[in-house]
Amino acid sequence: MTPDGSARALRPLAERVNAPARLSVPDGAGGLHWRELHTGDLHALGQLVRRIEDADDPPYRTSEEEVAEYYDDSHAWSGLGAWDADGTLRAFGFVRIRHGDITLLRAFCSGGVDPAWRGRGVGSALMDWQVARARQMVVAVGREAPARIVVHVDDGMDAMASVLASRGFTPRRWYMEMRRDLSVPIPQVTLGTHLSVEPWTPELDDAVRRAHNKAFGDHWGSQPHTPETWQQGRTHFAPAWSFVALDRSTDRTQVAGYLLSGRYEHDWPALGWSEGYTEIIGVLPEWRGRHVASALLTRAMRAYAADGMQYAGLDVDADNPTGAPTLFAHLGYERTRGSAMYTIEF
Template sequence: MPAPGAGAPAAALRPLAERAQAPATLVAPADAGGLSWRELGQDDVAALGGLVQRIEDADDPPYRTSPDEVAEYYDASHYWSAMGGWDADGTLRAFGFVRIQRGDLTVLRAFCSGGVDPAWRHHGVGGALIDWQVGRARQMFVETGVEAPARIVVHVDEGMDAMARLLTERGFAPRRWYMEMRRDLSRPIPEVTLDTHLSVVPWTAELDDAVRRAHNKAFGEQWDAQPHTAETWQQGRTHFVPSWSFVALDRSTDRAQVAGYLISGRYEQDWPALGWTEGYTEMIGVLPEWRGRHVASALLTRAMRAYADDGMEYAGLDVDTDNPTGAPLLFAHLGYERTRGSAMYTIEI
């Protein structure tokens, strides 16, 4: 039996204003860590970037958040709300964001992220921030005016056991699991032959909106998928690499059709933490009518060659372990190996 709100049509649910149980008022984590709390705005980007850097330097995750990525927390493709805790010297020591993508229609998703300065941990700050985020997410669901199932989402990297415990104590449960994979580009890259009329071409700006529409169709039936608008499709492209991105076209009719696509990013700030250089596959999709025709393999191997030509040591990507298209098996067949994992924890509303 699905969790409340999970998979249920909006018409079968009580009004979101009832289900969300949004608090009438929501106060900042007043006593947590002796910090002074206020809402974060775009004027706080530099302070936020410094805090994120201190957190990542201490925790040493296999990635680093660039200043441009910090600025993207505030992008206009999401409804967002943020809270920060400042010490007596005016240094930001803790933060929490809640973000809901404006294009969400059939499931509202409140993505929660945040962190606590290593020097301010073990004082209840993390738990207080999560409590604030959950309450704020419930309020924001109602504020959208959209009637739909809703979920509060936190992604937890492998090994973050303390965070997992905090979430579980507050009613979160793990719903999906993901794995990062890499493929050694020093190994031979296989040749993939496509059917007549199918070809892989470089990404161009002229093809981009057709790729967006293809993405919405390719992932429309998958768990947690929401359509991208023209505006949301353009967000989060700070590290997008056009020369590493490709489109599979079917020219069997007068008008070429997008059969599949692969979008890549270059995250140089991650490489020292990873211990290797890589081209990263952000998105790969094949539309249903072209599946089983080697389109994904052709896209992946074309990208591998582009990464290798630019001196990358590995090709990287991540995948939902329950992907219904069998993607994990395909990646393994092409030589990708698991490097680490993560889980999506949610409260379903």
């Protein structure tokens, strides 16, 4: 299958990707010294990310723990940094491919340039390196499958969108951030016999992982999680705000749905409000249409409100095949901002 779900014969991946045999760092671009990043650069990287976000003022902030996730070993990763003459990191870029990708290889690119060094060709040099490095890394996986290079672009980042378009990227998917005012009464949702929403526990977590792989198997671009990749990105996981819908209608309890939350206190000043954030919500096909998602969401809303949160937040693919945006709107969620996924497809 191709990335868009259509069936056609694919040429060998190495032929489609056309990766460069050798790749040099863009040394000298912007008057900076470039070299590969390693874990010893974490402090400098965190300081650079802070300067970028302080200048651009996005409605979030990246914590030190989240910066460290660039080096997470659930991904194959490659990073590049650029230093000025005083030894200050002024630009960075990462390319990351999750080890669990099987039927679709995804090379995620992320990075940024110090505001003081913009307009000198640094960002363009960095993007060219990332695209070329992503091509190399996709081929190095050694798996014959469709592949894509991915960059996420927030609303308003028109200059970035233009840079990507000039390098062959196309917007492929759109996402919405939404919030729900918790001062508005939360509806009561009744589930059928043998169905209940219960607190998440570590003992349930691997069953939730397996349920997630099944629930998202029909979603665009989704790939299954291994036990290792499932744990990635949990720096701000909130167990007390996470729930599992269980079906006990047989002698074997089954996961019907799940909701995992995050607590991002460092984002709240930039957002302008406090919120409980729904990271992942899923309902398995057999239980869709039985109010399981609504029961999970309202249970989480009550947990957020009990801890003094002003809003419930989440993000959603605008073309979600389960009709999730309509459900969220029905429960009182409203769009706050959006983003787009730009890709090069192979």
